[in-house]
Amino acid sequence: MQAAAEAPASAGAVVRVRGASKHYGAVRAVDGVDLAVQRGELFGLIGHNGAGKSTLFKMMLGLIPATAGEIAIDGAPVSGSGFRAVRRKIGYLPENVVLYDNLTGLETLHFFAKLKSVPAAGCGALLERVGLAHAAGRRVREYSKGMRQRLGFAQALLGRPQILFLDEPTTGLDPEAIREFYVILRGLRAEGVTVIITSHILAEIQERVDRLAIMAAGKVQALGTVQALREAMDLPLWFDVRVADSDFTAVRDALGSLPVAAIEAHDGRVAVQVRRESKMAVFAALATLGERVLDLHVREPSLEDVFFGFSD
Numbered sequence: 001m002q003a004a005a006e007a008p009a010s011a012g013a014v015v016r017v018r019g020a021s022k023h024y025g026a027v028r029a030v031d032g033v034d035l036a037v038q039r040g041e042l043f044g045l046i047g048h049n050g051a052g053k054s055t056l057f058k059m060m061l062g063l064i065p066a067t068a069g070e071i072a073i074d075g076a077p078v079s080g081s082g083f084r085a086v087r088r089k090i091g092y093l094p095e096n097v098v099l100y101d102n103l104t105g106l107e108t109l110h111f112f113a114k115l116k117s118v119p120a121a122g123c124g125a126l127l128e129r130v131g132l133a134h135a136a137g138r139r140v141r142e143y144s145k146g147m148r149q150r151l152g153f154a155q156a157l158l159g160r161p162q163i164l165f166l167d168e169p170t171t172g173l174d175p176e177a178i179r180e181f182y183v184i185l186r187g188l189r190a191e192g193v194t195v196i197i198t199s200h201i202l203a204e205i206q207e208r209v210d211r212l213a214i215m216a217a218g219k220v221q222a223l224g225t226v227q228a229l230r231e232a233m234d235l236p237l238w239f240d241v242r243v244a245d246s247d248f249t250a251v252r253d254a255l256g257s258l259p260v261a262a263i264e265a266h267d268g269r270v271a272v273q274v275r276r277e278s279k280m281a282v283f284a285a286l287a288t289l290g291e292r293v294l295d296l297h298v299r300e301p302s303l304e305d306v307f308f309g310f311s312d
């Protein structure tokens, strides 16, 4: 499948990946990936289990060497000696963050602060930022999965990183916590922090990232804004129409000979599926019904529809 346009020039990119591959014997975990993420961008990486997301993350962090290709963060190749300084600007939340059950939340952050050689003074404020101030003195053993995840996120924020890599950061979080999490991410983005995030929860990510890459079998199958990917896929749209007296025949008649992929009536509404290119013609046709149209809603294909189109 052709990747969508929209990839910005890699010249000013904070994260630049060119032809990166990682092979484990016959397994091509990552296979010729090109990617450029701009400063201050909130970038999503999605894909099925085993698509290669975590492996690519670890390569971008310089944690595992690439079999082939080049990866540079803030201009420094991850395999070079200059990367040591860049690493200080990076925060990382791994898929399975390792925490010590016997430490309290605050002790945990102090411990990570020491490892990162950053001052411990901000640890209390960080716990507050991720909503764990009330549990700062409790041992991690007593933390719920969501609380552990928040603590992992706090650890990633130690030292005010300029580039954040978050692998499945919302696992275990309840809906309110997910919302709070993205508020924090937007705040960080406004400060110019670059965020790269993986997620399996497409509905969650679709309205929140600036751009995303869909990975499958180690390759980037598509790259762009959610809207650009929708358009590249040319998936049909749905018009949901509520019409006076549930007069569905009037809707059918108004549409006349316009190409309609599907038309369904339920709950007093008519759902009309049309190709994107017919969108404005369908609007115009429905407008002829005047006040007999009581409500109208256009449903874009979800990221899930796009995802299955690109990753199957």
Ligand SMILES: Nc1ncnc2c1ncn2[C@@H]1O[C@H](COP(=O)(O)OP(=O)(O)OP(=O)(O)O)[C@@H](O)[C@H]1O
Pocket (backbone or CB within 6 Å): 024, 027, 028, 029, 030, 047, 048, 049, 050, 051, 052, 053, 054, 055, 056, 095
């Ligand atoms: N150390 C390793 N040795 C051998 N194969 C590996 C290794 N690490 C990853 N793989 C393989 O590489 C492929 C990509 O794995 P990866 O963990 O990057 O996928 P993922 O997209 O992060 O999956 P998930 O969503 O399940 O976390 C898989 O087939 C996996 O089995």
